[in-house]
Amino acid sequence: METSEPLVARHVLEFPGGYTRTTGPVIGRFLTELRAGRIVGVRTAEGRVLVPPLEYDPATGDPVTDEYVEVGPAGTVTASAWVQEPRPEHPLDRPFAWALIRLDGADTTLVHAVDAGDPKALRPGARVWPVWRERREGGITDIACFRPEVTMIVSPVRPEYRIQAGGALRTFLEGVRRGVFLGGRCATCAKVYVPFRASCPECGTRIAEQVELPDTGTITTFAINNLPDPRAPEVPFVSAYILLDGADIPMIALVGGVPAHEVRQGMRVRAEWVPESERTLSMANVRWFTPTGEEDAELS
Amino acid sequence: MGNRCAVIGVGQTRYTTKRRDVSIAGLVREAALRALEDAGLTFKDIDAVVVGKAPDLFEGVMMPEAYLADALGAAGKPMMRVHTAGSVGGSTALVGASLVQGGVHDRVLVVAFEKQSESNATWALSTHLPFNASLVVGAGGYFAPHIREYMRRTGAPDHIGTLVAVKDRLNALKNPYAHLRIPGIDRAMVESTPMLWEPIRYLETCPSSDGACAMVLASESAVTGTPAWVHGTAMRSEPIFRAGRDTVNPQGGKDCAADVYRQAGVTDPRRQIDVAEVYVPFSWYEPMWLENLGFAAEGEGWKLTESGATALDGDIPWNASGGVLSSNPIGASGLIRFAEAALQVRDMAGEHQVDGARLALGHAYGGGAQFFAMWIVGRERP
Numbered sequence: 001m002e003t004s005e006p007l008v009a010r011h012v013l014e015f016p017g018g019y020t021r022t023t024g025p026v027i028g029r030f031l032t033e034l035r036a037g038r039i040v041g042v043r044t045a046e047g048r049v050l051v052p053p054l055e056y057d058p059a060t061g062d063p064v065t066d067e068y069v070e071v072g073p074a075g076t077v078t079a080s081a082w083v084q085e086p087r088p089e090h091p092l093d094r095p096f097a098w099a100l101i102r103l104d105g106a107d108t109t110l111v112h113a114v115d116a117g118d119p120k121a122l123r124p125g126a127r128v129w130p131v132w133r134e135r136r137e138g139g140i141t142d143i144a145c146f147r148p149e150v151t152m153i154v155s156p157v158r159p160e161y162r163i164q165a166g167g168a169l170r171t172f173l174e175g176v177r178r179g180v181f182l183g184g185r186c187a188t189c190a191k192v193y194v195p196f197r198a199s200c201p202e203c204g205t206r207i208a209e210q211v212e213l214p215d216t217g218t219i220t221t222f223a224i225n226n227l228p229d230p231r232a233p234e235v236p237f238v239s240a241y242i243l244l245d246g247a248d249i250p251m252i253a254l255v256g257g258v259p260a261h262e263v264r265q266g267m268r269v270r271a272e273w274v275p276e277s278e279r280t281l282s283m284a285n286v287r288w289f290t291p292t293g294e295e296d297a298e299l300s
Numbered sequence: 301m302g303n304r305c306a307v308i309g310v311g312q313t314r315y316t317t318k319r320r321d322v323s324i325a326g327l328v329r330e331a332a333l334r335a336l337e338d339a340g341l342t343f344k345d346i347d348a349v350v351v352g353k354a355p356d357l358f359e360g361v362m363m364p365e366a367y368l369a370d371a372l373g374a375a376g377k378p379m380m381r382v383h384t385a386g387s388v389g390g391s392t393a394l395v396g397a398s399l400v401q402g403g404v405h406d407r408v409l410v411v412a413f414e415k416q417s418e419s420n421a422t423w424a425l426s427t428h429l430p431f432n433a434s435l436v437v438g439a440g441g442y443f444a445p446h447i448r449e450y451m452r453r454t455g456a457p458d459h460i461g462t463l464v465a466v467k468d469r470l471n472a473l474k475n476p477y478a479h480l481r482i483p484g485i486d487r488a489m490v491e492s493t494p495m496l497w498e499p500i501r502y503l504e505t506c507p508s509s510d511g512a513c514a515m516v517l518a519s520e521s522a523v524t525g526t527p528a529w530v531h532g533t534a535m536r537s538e539p540i541f542r543a544g545r546d547t548v549n550p551q552g553g554k555d556c557a558a559d560v561y562r563q564a565g566v567t568d569p570r571r572q573i574d575v576a577e578v579y580v581p582f583s584w585y586e587p588m589w590l591e592n593l594g595f596a597a598e599g600e601g602w603k604l605t606e607s608g609a610t611a612l613d614g615d616i617p618w619n620a621s622g623g624v625l626s627s628n629p630i631g632a633s634g635l636i637r638f639a640e641a642a643l644q645v646r647d648m649a650g651e652h653q654v655d656g657a658r659l660a661l662g663h664a665y666g667g668g669a670q671f672f673a674m675w676i677v678g679r680e681r682p
Contacts, residue, residue: 151320151321152320155360157360163429163430163431165430165431169431169432173431189543191543191544192543193541193543201539201541201542202539202542202543202544220449221445221446221448221449221452222445222448223440223441223444223445223448223497223498223500224444224495224497224498225441225444225496225497225498226494226495226496226497226498227438227441227496227497231428236498239441239445240445241445248543248544249541249542249543249545265448265449265452281431282431283431283432299452
């Protein structure tokens, strides 16, 4: 059996030039005020303010009074629906909300678009303000949209410093560039501090004696960090207090070459240095500390 | 100790993640007005204002105290700012108290705040200076190794931290100002949260809060309303880098406690003190500070926690308010401890009131556990 093709055609009904709408005095006043950059409502016989105005009070069927009340310009959102993908005929070309807005001084709500950026910014109770079009014609779209109130500003603060390392730190970093940890021994209490420092925090004595420490030590304690950090190669990473052999105070450093959960308090470790050609005046010369394989040290 | 000093007004804001409805000035004023209302006073009755907050880098407002003078009614009056890192709230109360004890002023308003939502404290505490490759990531990254060392030394079982995390959040449910109010909080919930800085789990960590706390301090002749009398005040500090420094049980904390106990006539804190508000930002710091503050012998703090003694219905409740684990506007956190201690002995703590509390400890610590501030307040005149 032969099937005939369906007969389909497009048909548009559009009155040339568009229909007119005679506004009547009430709506006309509302639109005229919009053109002038004001929003007005009308008072009902019962005293309520309708925005947008209506000619007859829907609650009673009575005509409204001829009292016009300026409202807003700000209002409060009572409900909203988020439009994630605007259509061509929508007032905004980016995600926005249709919202019911009770303008200040009004007893009813007005529907309009809110350019909120983020649906979370538009909970019921949110305060919004109209954004007026520069060229107004006397239509509801004279208000381009509403926007949330300004409640926060971004305040860029960017102090920039020139940091010059002190002599003690320079001494230590020069050692680190050579692949050596330099400490200092206090002449009064005999404690060895590393990194090298100029005075003893206990005695206040000026430290003069430099001590070259080995690059081996013991992990006294540590944290397993599960938050990523640009200075660590992966997550989790271990930051440990490492007491270098011969030192009296631990340094904090990265531990590598061993799974995080196999690191132990008392574990013996050795610094893994970056190749000499890559060294700078920085602790980055130490890639990390890695287990030596020796028996764990006894902790006090 | 100088002249007598009393807390006659306490004001707090409801602690929360973001106070988007107020500026910093609005936030501190809210707390200040509540403290004044509690004392039955107005700004006109105040002689001097002391403001405390943690590093300026948290909000990026340099010297915020200057801008806050108007909000705190300080025009034409002495005003100063205190900063001792996390312990600053406690130090702020003590600086205010010293102005009264020294006979300089009759009524001092002390206010502390933090609006953490304006930036991120972990960022602000992890500024990476050139030449240095410190691997400390935020406060949790700093304190986690010391907690691990406490566990090793004492052999405390792993679940002790969880017990504190649950206990303080149960208390928070009774405090209308508390930030973290988690219905149904229990061990399983805490243990199901991830390790951030092992051995610290997510729910064993304090929140980031916006909030302010204020107190009105008065000399004996200027007391209005219900006073909490100051029985002792002490501050101590110690260098963060010192060979042999005990980071688990710092000497500064022990010395500070001994000093404040001596002033208040306390020889057995566990028995004589009725309630303590102690700065516990990570759950394990409860057993650690129980030992540091002499409520338990060294190595025994965790047993006290495990026994339930520090719960609201225990014999020595710690952090009846929910503590720092439940609300942490950093700069204010210490002052909240001091204020909650005062509320307890004024019998004004509401649902988390410890029955018959007559003597209370307020405690704060800061930096790398290197700054300490403490006071003891009592129902009776010292």
